[in-house]
Amino acid sequence: MAAVRQVCTFFLDGLCFGVDVLRVQEVIGYRETTRVPLAPPVVRGLINLRGQIVTAIDLRRRLELGGWPAGCLPTNVVLRTDDGAVSLLVDEIGSVVEVAAESFERPPETLRGVARELICGAYKLEERLLLLLDPDKAVQGLAPEATGRSEP
Amino acid sequence: MSDAGDMADVVREFLIESRENLDQLDRDLVALEKNPDSRETLASVFRTIHTIKGTCGFLGFGRLEALTHAGESLLSRLRDGKLRLGPEITTGLLEMVDAVRAMLADIEATGADGEADHAALIERLVRLRADEPAPAPGPKPRETAPPDGAESRAQAAADGTIRVDVGLLDRLMTLVGELVLARNQLLQSGAARPDAAFAAASQRLDLITTELQEGVMKTRMQPIRAVWGRLPRVVRDLAVTCGKQVRMEMEGRDTELDKTVVEAIKDPLIHLVRNAVDHGIEAPAARLAAGKPAEGCLRLRAFHESGLVNLDIADDGAGIDTARIRSEAVERGLVGADEAARLGERELLELIFLPGFSTAEKVTRISGRGVGMDVVRNNIEKIGGTLDVQSEPGRGTTFRIRIPLTLAIVPALIVACDGDRYAIPQGSVRELVRLESGTGRGVELIHGAPVHRLRGALLPLVHLGRELGVAAPAAADLVAARVTDVVVLEAAGRRFGLIVDGVLDPEEIVVKPLGRPLRAVPVFAGATIMGDGRVALILDVLGLAQRAHVVSEVREPTLGEAAAGGAEVADERRDLLVFALGAGGRMAMPLALVARLEEVPRAAVEWVGGRPVVQYRGGILPLVPLAEVFGVPDAATDADPLQVVVHADGERRVGLVVDRILDVVREPARPAGGWARPGTAGSVVIQQRVTELLDLPAVLAREAMA
Numbered sequence: 001m002a003a004v005r006q007v008c009t010f011f012l013d014g015l016c017f018g019v020d021v022l023r024v025q026e027v028i029g030y031r032e033t034t035r036v037p038l039a040p041p042v043v044r045g046l047i048n049l050r051g052q053i054v055t056a057i058d059l060r061r062r063l064e065l066g067g068w069p070a071g072c073l074p075t076n077v078v079l080r081t082d083d084g085a086v087s088l089l090v091d092e093i094g095s096v097v098e099v100a101a102e103s104f105e106r107p108p109e110t111l112r113g114v115a116r117e118l119i120c121g122a123y124k125l126e127e128r129l130l131l132l133l134d135p136d137k138a139v140q141g142l143a144p145e146a147t148g149r150s151e152p
Numbered sequence: 153m154s155d156a157g158d159m160a161d162v163v164r165e166f167l168i169e170s171r172e173n174l175d176q177l178d179r180d181l182v183a184l185e186k187n188p189d190s191r192e193t194l195a196s197v198f199r200t201i202h203t204i205k206g207t208c209g210f211l212g213f214g215r216l217e218a219l220t221h222a223g224e225s226l227l228s229r230l231r232d233g234k235l236r237l238g239p240e241i242t243t244g245l246l247e248m249v250d251a252v253r254a255m256l257a258d259i260e261a262t263g264a265d266g267e268a269d270h271a272a273l274i275e276r277l278v279r280l281r282a283d284e285p286a287p288a289p290g291p292k293p294r295e296t297a298p299p300d301g302a303e304s305r306a307q308a309a310a311d312g313t314i315r316v317d318v319g320l321l322d323r324l325m326t327l328v329g330e331l332v333l334a335r336n337q338l339l340q341s342g343a344a345r346p347d348a349a350f351a352a353a354s355q356r357l358d359l360i361t362t363e364l365q366e367g368v369m370k371t372r373m374q375p376i377r378a379v380w381g382r383l384p385r386v387v388r389d390l391a392v393t394c395g396k397q398v399r400m401e402m403e404g405r406d407t408e409l410d411k412t413v414v415e416a417i418k419d420p421l422i423h424l425v426r427n428a429v430d431h432g433i434e435a436p437a438a439r440l441a442a443g444k445p446a447e448g449c450l451r452l453r454a455f456h457e458s459g460l461v462n463l464d465i466a467d468d469g470a471g472i473d474t475a476r477i478r479s480e481a482v483e484r485g486l487v488g489a490d491e492a493a494r495l496g497e498r499e500l501l502e503l504i505f506l507p508g509f510s511t512a513e514k515v516t517r518i519s520g521r522g523v524g525m526d527v528v529r530n531n532i533e534k535i536g537g538t539l540d541v542q543s544e545p546g547r548g549t550t551f552r553i554r555i556p557l558t559l560a561i562v563p564a565l566i567v568a569c570d571g572d573r574y575a576i577p578q579g580s581v582r583e584l585v586r587l588e589s590g591t592g593r594g595v596e597l598i599h600g601a602p603v604h605r606l607r608g609a610l611l612p613l614v615h616l617g618r619e620l621g622v623a624a625p626a627a628a629d630l631v632a633a634r635v636t637d638v639v640v641l642e643a644a645g646r647r648f649g650l651i652v653d654g655v656l657d658p659e660e661i662v663v664k665p666l667g668r669p670l671r672a673v674p675v676f677a678g679a680t681i682m683g684d685g686r687v688a689l690i691l692d693v694l695g696l697a698q699r700a701h702v703v704s705e706v707r708e709p710t711l712g713e714a715a716a717g718g719a720e721v722a723d724e725r726r727d728l729l730v731f732a733l734g735a736g737g738r739m740a741m742p743l744a745l746v747a748r749l750e751e752v753p754r755a756a757v758e759w760v761g762g763r764p765v766v767q768y769r770g771g772i773l774p775l776v777p778l779a780e781v782f783g784v785p786d787a788a789t790d791a792d793p794l795q796v797v798v799h800a801d802g803e804r805r806v807g808l809v810v811d812r813i814l815d816v817v818r819e820p821a822r823p824a825g826g827w828a829r830p831g832t833a834g835s836v837v838i839q840q841r842v843t844e845l846l847d848l849p850a851v852l853a854r855e856a857m858a
Contacts, residue, residue, distance in 0.1 A: 034572065034687040037620035038673050046666075046679055046687040051330055053679045053687055055667035083668040139669070 003101030007123070009094030009130060010077055013065040016094065016130050018123070023135045025080045027093050030073035031056075044089055047076065054078060056087040057139055064114055079135050086139045099123040099130065162381055166207050167260055168313065170252075173200045177249050181242055188237040197245075198227045204252065210385070213265040216255045222277040223248045229281055244280050247273055318411060321372055328361075328368045329662040335361045336659065336683035365660070374414045376454045376463070377405040383425055387450060390429045397436055397447040398429055407454035409461055413555055417463065420528045420539070424465045424551050425450065427525075432467035432549050442546060444468070456579065457643070457694065460677060466550040472543040474500040481506070501541050505529045564661045564680075564690065567639060568654040570622040573688040575661050575680055576650075580641045580693040584655055587636040595631045595651075602630050604638065604649055610815055613638065613649045614700040620675065643697040646818060650696070659683070663690060675699055701840065727818050729797065730838060731810040734784035738814065740838060741846040747800035749813060751793040766796075766807065773798065776855055777809040778846075781831060799848065806852065815839070830854075 007018035008027070033045030033056050044058040056076065060068060068074065074089035106121040118137050123130040180197045184190060205220035223245060229235045251270050258266030335358055342354045384400050391398040409417075433439075433448030440446050453464040478492045481503045487495070495503075504525050529539045537555035564575040565584075587594040587604065595602050595613060602613040615630065617623030630636070630651065638649040661680035670676065677692035727743035750768075757764050757775065764775040775796065778784075796807040817838055828834035831854065833845040 032686065034679075034689065035622075036670055036673065036676070036689060037622050038675060039670050043669055046689075048681050048685055048687050051326075051333065051681060053664045053666070053681065055669060057669075086667060 004098050005101065006096055007099055007130065007132065008077070008096050010075070010088075010090040011092045011094060012060055012063065012090055015065075016128050017090070017133050018094075018097070018099075018130050019077070019079065019088075019133050019135045021096050023079050025078045025085055028076045028078065031076060044074075047087060049078065049085065049087075052085060054085045054087050055139075056089055059088045059090055059138065062114070062138060063118065079139065081136065081139055083139075088135075088138060097125070097130070099125070104132070161377065163211060163259065163263075165381075166211060167256055170204050170207075170256055173204065174249055174253055174256075176200060178246070181245055181249070184237055185239065185242045191231075194227070194231050194237075198224070198231050201227055208265070213255070213259065215268075215270065216252065216259075216265045219248060219251055219255070219270050219274055222274045222281075226277050226281040235281070241280050244273075244277055248277060316371070318415075321368070321411065324368050325372065328365050331361055332365060332660055332662060333681055333683070337685070340683045362660075372411045373408040374411050375405065376407045376409055376414070377402075379414055379418050379421055380405055380452060383422070383452070386422060387425060387429055390426055394430060395435060396429065396433055398433055399447050399449050401449060401451040403452065404454035407456060407461060409555070413461070417532065417537075417553060417555065420531045420553065421463065421465070423528050424553075425452075428465055428467040428469070428549070428551075432469035434470050438470070442470070460554050460692070460694075463553040463555070464550055465553075466548060468548040471545040471547055471549055472501060472504070472541070473545065474543075477501070477503050501543060504541065505539070562661060562663055563658060565639065565658050566656040566682075566688070567616070567637075567650075567652040568656060569616045569620065569652050572622075573656065573682060573686075574616070574652075575659070575688050575690045576639060576641070576693065577677070577690065578658065580643060582640040582642050582647060585638040585640060585649065587633075587638060589632070589634050595633070595636055597627055597631060600627050602627060602651070606640070606649070611638075611640065611647060611649045612702055613651055614696070614702060615651045616696075617653070619696060619700050641693050641697070643694040643702070646697065646702055648697060648700070648702040661688075661690065727816055728838065729816055730814040730843060731795070731797070732812040732814055733778055733782065733810055737784060737811075738838070738841055738843040739778070739810075739832070739846050740817075740836070740843045741797070741848060743816060745799055745848055746797055747805070748798040750796045750798055750807070752796050752807070754792040754794060757794070764809075768798075768805070768807070771805065773805050773807045774855075775807045775809050776851065778851075779809070779811065781851055781854070782829070806855075808851075 006021040008021045008024045009016055009018040011017070028049070031047040031049075033047050035045045036043055042058050042062045044056045044061075047054050047056050054076075060066065069091075072091060074091065075093045076087040077090055077093065078085050078087045100123075103124045104121055105124065107116060107119055111119065118134055120132045120134050123132065177197060177200050180193050180200075184193050184197065187193070201220055201224050205217055205224055208216040208220065226235075226241065226245070230237055230241070235241070251268075251273055254268065255265045258264065258268070335354075338354050339358060342350055345351075380402055387398055387400050428450050429448075433450065434442070434444075436446035439448060449468045451464070451466045451468075453462075453466070455462050474497055477500050478495070481487045481500075482489050482492045486503065486506050492500075506526060525539075532539045532553055532555065537553055540552045540554075541549065542552070543549040563578040565578055565581050566573050566575055568574075585604070585606065593605050595604055597603070598610075602615070604611045604613055613630070615623070615625060618625060637652050637655050639652060639655065640647060640649050642648075659682075661682075663678045664680060665671075665678050666673075666676060674695035675692055676689045676695070678690045679687050680690055682688050728740040729743050729746050730738060730740045733739050752766050752775075756766050758766065760772075760774075764777065765772050766775060767773070773796075775794075791811065795810050795813055797810055797813075799806050799808060819836070819838060828847075829844075831847055831851045833847040835842050835844050837843070
């Protein structure tokens with residue numbers, strides 16, 4: 001039971017995040033997005049991925065990390081989900097690292113709010129903490145801004 | 153099964169399926185002879201014969217049924233191990249296969265299962281079953297062999313078609329979609345090149361692509377009756393089980409759907425239909441007690457709208473009891489009591505889509521299968537569709553499935569709005585209007601709501617940017633705009649004008665579904681990739697119209713309403729003139745009864761026998777002040793000129809004096825409800841306002857008496 005896991009890492013607002021590498025379909029550079037009016041605010045827009053239309057989630061906004069720094073062209077981390085491909089927009093892509101299960105710890109009780117839902121825990125690496133993101137939670141539970149089924 | 157076309161389809165399907173099964177059966181029997189103990193093969197043989205027997209019994213082919221029944225009985229003994237397969241039995245069974253084949257040939261040629269007498273063969277099969285050695289197994293295969301030509305005829309139905317793996321069709325469709333995009337890109341870049349050869353080649357490519365696309369699309373299309381064909385039987389059986397009487401009506405059975413969509417909606421559809429019979433339609437006694445005919449009506453309706461396919465399943469049963477939903481939901485802990493008390497009718501109806509919800513008083517054989525409406529809705533949403541419910545107590549319930557033509561390529565108009573492009577399915581586009589200031593009438597305002605007078609009729613205008621929340625132009629700016637591009641759209645029978653920043657070219661687009669987080673956004677039907685590779689959203693015209701309140705939420709009358717309207721079909725619409733009477737009072741009358749609208753100066757009114765008249769077109773026009781007729785206290789009595797609606801019945805004319813003309817609307821013809829005071833036929837909801845329907849004959853009769 002060599003509990004070693006490969007994690008694809010990326011950076012957001014100076015923090016190092018990761019998702020299981022098996023859930024990552026591909027990583028592509030900046031793409032122009034088509035905004036979707038009336039969509040949940042965390043939906044940055046739609047991108048064309050070789051003929052496939054992929055929803056791009058603004059991960060900064062999802063994690064309530066504030067807006068994008070000026071001039072930052074976010075990178076797409078395209079995930080496989082039950083509902084097809086979904087892209088997470090991140091500041092910068094890292095690398096694939098191998099992490100050991102022993103170095104994993106669940107988030108402390110003091111971690112609150114949306115971060116607590118999305119972050120499964122942290123791998124204590126030598127140089128920094130690697131926050132493991134739950135990819136399904138990251139793309140789910142997006143309350144639409146308006147459903148249009150307004151009450152009479 | 154009243155429709156001959158349906159029957160022919162079922163028979164055809166039966167023939168194709170049976171021929172394939174028989175070929176398999178031949179192979180299985182031969183294999184079985186070599187290895188008589190293979191239970192798997194035996195079971196397969198049994199299943200095949202059983203299927204054929206079942207279907208031909210249903211289709212009324214008695215001879216074929218008798219023969220296959222004999223075979224089935226024999227096979228069941230083999231399967232149960234009571235008999236062991238020997239060459240005699242194998243021969244008997246193979247002869248039966250031949251005979252069945254001959255009968256299928258007859259059915260295809262004549263529609264009946266032939267005159268050939270297979271009594272001898274049946275007798276032999278029966279004897280084999282009883283394990284009696286056949287006295288004279290005289291090999292007389294000619295007895296049952298098909299007559300010359302029958303074989304080839306039988307082959308015809310099967311030969312004309314081949315079965316193709318849907319996965320292959322999917323890949324073809326995706327490729328064609330990509331080809332269409334590449335073609336669009338090529339045409340765009342080609343437009344800038346003055347190269348004649350290139351232009352000719354790209355033009356050919358264009359034509360071929362279009363044809364290829366249509367061809368591939370067609371391979372995937374199936375009429376909805378492919379699914380509906382099975383439903384009458386389902387309904388009949390279910391009705392008998394539940395002790396109910398149900399009549400089935402189908403409308404739009406030729407509506408075509410993508411194969412994958414047909415497959416995907418089969419189960420949800422059957423579930424909804426069963427549900428309607430089981431829970432929707434009441435038992436005959438209850439119906440009679442409610443003043444309804446004992447026989448309930450289940451109506452299926454399919455139609456295309458805005459590039460979507462709509463499937464309605466409507467019953468004229470008791471409707472959904474929202475009070476019971478409320479108590480049930482609280483009891484099951486799905487919502488808290490406080491929350492439940494706050495929920496409106498519509499939200500209560502939505503509760504039936506929660507997992508674990510059921511209001512069935514008793515768990516019946518039909519409903520107690522652990523499949524709830526949540527599963528049905530999920531299955532529909534999986535293919536990018538929606539499921540909505542409307543219900544009216546005592547009148548019935550209508551479920552509406554709306555499914556986009558997923559994977560389909562549709563012609564669309566591309567419009568610009570605030571720097572983005574949006575595609576509008578051409579099916580909803582009626583015309584394009586360009587309003588330029590200084591020429592003709594442009595945008596006008598009715599209490600802040602922009603309208604345009606299009607050929608005399610008021611067209612409500614909707615600003616796309618404003619509805620999408622990406623722009624917020626002041627109403628005054630809309631009026632003052634130098635140029636206004638308006639796309640006239642129609643949704644749910646209502647026309648409205650969509651103000652856009654610009655109208656671009658029409659284009660063929662490949663409809664792609666939106667991801668789950670975006671499916672709840674009601675105004676988009678999907679997305680597409682434009683010639684330049686960027687993504688554009690496809691507008692859902694009906695959703696947009698609802699959001700902009702152009703159409704009210706109640707889109708269609710429920711079946712009960714349609715039935716109460718007598719011969720009127722739900723589809724029929726009528727034009728109504730809406731006018732004001734007193735402060736806040738609204739009335740409507742059929743436009744068909746209106747000859748002209750006139751303004752009459754108060755000074756022109758004369759009195760004859762205490763009644764007002766005016767001279768009008770060389771005659772005398774008696775005036776009927778509706779405010780007095782209905783005793784409206786706060787009517788605009790001092791209005792000048794008078795607003796007069798002229799009604800003509802042959803030579804007789806009468807002028808109805810109203811306060812103000814409000815609008816002409818096109819409404820689904822539905823009966824009025826509510827309290828009907830004398831002179832009105834009750835009320836209807838028009839433009840989300842309760843509006844009384846004027847009963848003109850009654851008013852005129854009363855005036856004549858007075």
